[in-house]
Amino acid sequence: MKYQYVLYDLDGTLLDTNELIIRSFEHTLDLHTPGAYTREHILPQMGAPLFQQMELFAPGRSEELVATYRRYNLEQHDALVTAFPHVVEVLRELHEAGCKQAIVTSKVRLTTEKGLALCGLSPYLDAVVTVDECEHHKPHPEPVLKAMALLGADPASTIMIGDSPFDIGAGQAAGVATAGVKWSLRGEAGLRPHHPDYLVSDMLELRKIILGT
Structure with missing residues (x-):
């Protein structure tokens, strides 16, 4: 992968x-x-x-x-609150393929865990980093670096995916690949100027990028 x-x-x-x-x-x-x-x-x-x-x-x-x-x-x-199309399916497939997956969010832990449980994502995640665990927040790299430490991640094999310039900036500052999602409210036009490595149209396209297929 x-x-x-x-x-x-x-x-x-x-x-x-x-x-x-x-x-x-x-x-x-x-x-x-x-x-x-x-x-x-x-x-x-x-x-x-x-x-x-x-x-x-x-x-x-x-x-x-x-x-x-x-x-x-x-x-x-x-x-x-609902999951976007194919989110549960893709997280499950990546988990079964051996990917280590984590959440890096500016939300508090209470509502983070509430959303993950509601949409059935928790079983496929290996770490969750919320605003409660960090002194600095995205676009500072601290939340990304903390998640990588929890996963034992190698920067060259890590990708940060998000819908805002804060996500892309944090990933870039941490030295990992980044992907912006076009279903963001900002849309492709709002993300492209921040130069993510990828701009993806849906979770199925993201899965192909991650698995290298």
Whole structure:
């Protein structure tokens, strides 16, 4: 296989949480900063740590906004989260082929594990690195390097897959191959300028790249 160690972002990459995230932001911002922001303000920040995002929208009030966001997000989670097409199938096949797979996410562990369990991905993962375990966050390489250490990964055999420039930047900073997913809300046009090694249209194409077939 071409890549034995496979690292994934979670939201917008494996799990379709886009509507949940946007609705959670809209609920929070409408409550705390009514009329100040729209979806167009939210989308460019998706993928960054939550506190960092809220500090941009309401400086000095991020804790208050994060509490509102997380409460709404948990209440709506199971109704709005699904896996993208072929995610479960491909993760299972890569696991059976001997790939070591990990999640590298800017989410907290609680909602990370909730999403993985809901969509049946946990059995195929060898490590999970969340925002709770890192001092620095994507695009800093620390989360990627931490996942690689947990897997015993060789950089030359590792690929980081994500839907945002934060994912691509973290992988590049860690010295591993990177893949951007075209089903990102940013789309191919929003990812290509960050020069990932691959831009993939679906999980089946990603599987071929990883296995070298």
